[in-house]
Amino acid sequence: MIKLFSHITMVFFLMTSVLSAQKTEVCKTCEISTIARAVEKAKPFDTIEVRAGTYKEYNIGITKPLTITGEGNPVIDGEHKGEIITIRSDNVTLAGFTLVNVGTSYTTDYAAIRVVKSKDFNIRNNTLERLFFGIYLEKARQGKVLNNTIKGDAVNEYNSGNGIQLWYSNNVEVSGNTVQNVRDGIYLEFSDNIEIRNNKSIDNLRYGLHFMFSNHDTYTENLFENNGAGVAVMFSKFIKMRDNTFRKNWGPSSYGLLLKEITDSELTRNTFESNTQGVRAEGVSRMTFTENDFANNGYAVKIQGACYSNTFSRNNFLYNTFDLSYSGRINENNFDHNYWSDYYGYDLNRDGTGDVPYRPVKLFSHMTNRIPEAIVLLRSTFTGLLDFSEKVTPVFTPPGLMDNAPEMKKIIW
């Protein structure tokens, strides 16, 4: 009886709180014509509906739980004066706005939308243009950033900001966003348990996605195209990278994926296509590279040093200029059971794997590692001869570095 009573009171209590939630409309001709004023007047858990129009406002601070939605795509113009919206409360939803003209500063990271020390936020379906920083999550947690479009106009790295930045933020979902032309598309620093899914990061100056000191994060089904480098994962652990596409990160020092000081992570079912360097690894340990496609890259995988106990298996290496570049003489990594389009061995016992080991490191790629200038001899007759003789009797490349069981057919995953 007491239990039932408590249930009834609870339902009643909830209903009153829902019923008391009020809806405020904001438009140019309404009683309340600015968003800042509407926010100020609203009670916690109210809904503010903003009608179409351009609102010239900046530094809108939201300090109570509110649902703010734009109807007919209203524009908030910050007029380059500073930050546009700052959220300092839990349970805030912000949807359907176009935010333009964020201020640029060399001392403060102005953002179009900033979330500070809050949880359960939901930022969705917004369009951000002409910005410094886009969506900046600062010590925020358990929130969602969904289906936003961020279009920057960054020219130089030093005076541009990042599209979506997470700083000391945990358990956040970032999905369905499109980020173009900013410095780093998505940037994570000290942020754990983040899920990044189905985003497009295109034409960014530096990295499409950038991890720094962030652990236990997952990114899947994203597209990284034509960035300075597709993704950079640095000083992080337990990162899962699956079903992503890295394309056309093409230029003198571009990579598809840069791995630096990272351990215990996995790279599975990704596609690397037409990158100058598909994967560049420095100080990578205990990582598995499984079922990835490396096609038409300059270097498919470039291993720079201090890489131990990594496993490459069931990957397809297709028509890359160099399949693997390796510095150092000691190999602690396993390259068995991959498909290499350059493999010309045979399979007499018909078990699906070649009978002759494949050596993915060409002597010439070893040479260019030591003498970068030697690259001007690329595709010359002499280097062809060198590669051939090294293939027959390996002298310079690490002796243990080979695929002992190269697949005869392209792996379908």
Next chain:
Amino acid sequence: MLKIIKYSFFDLVRSRWSYAYFLFYLLLAAVLLFLNNNLSGAIITLMNVNIILVPLIATVFGVMYHYNSREFTNLLLAQPLKRSAIFTGQYLGIAGSLSLSLVLGLGIPFAAYGLFRSTMIWNFAILMITGVALTFIFTSLAFNIALSNENRIKGFGYAILLWLLLAVVYDGIFLLLLASFQEYPLEKFSLAATVLNPIDLSRILILLKLDISALLGYTGAVFKQFFGTSTGSILSSLMLLLWIVLPLWRMRKTAERKDF
């Protein structure tokens, strides 16, 4: 001289060797294009052919032609003709016919494939220009060797050696030098070493045109900067021209002095 060019040219154009050469290129380009369906890849493969086969065939063919037409040359020498005109005529005839085989052999499949509607036309043009230049360079070198050596075996030997030297050994020495002086900045040196060898120069000119140039890294950027300017392109065309003119000049001088 024009008459001699005409005679040599048509004599060669009608010969079986020219047809074989022409058909070889025709087949190669057609197979590459229609089986591979990748214009950029086809151009890279043809570049490899360009820097190995074109010089080799030009050298061997040049030497062979000179030795085979010895009697006819002697007959011409008995006529009131200038020696330089006779040899220059023969040279232009053979280089011209080889170039024609090359240009038509590669050009026809590419034109049929739809090159003129694609953006690759300039890359292909560079391929053709360097191919023709290499033909002219190595034919003139071959004539020099043949004129200086009465002994056919020796002549062939030197010709092959010369080809080996420029196509393979030069790069080997180049790489060795790069390895031994790697503490020093080597961009300028590698630039100079590349420009000095016509085969390397042709290779780099084609590579820089293709999108593979991003692979060349910092050194490649220096190269691109150099060849991108008008000074660079003038200098590289001048170098190719010099490689044709200098041997030609020596050939004419040797021919004037030689006791036939």
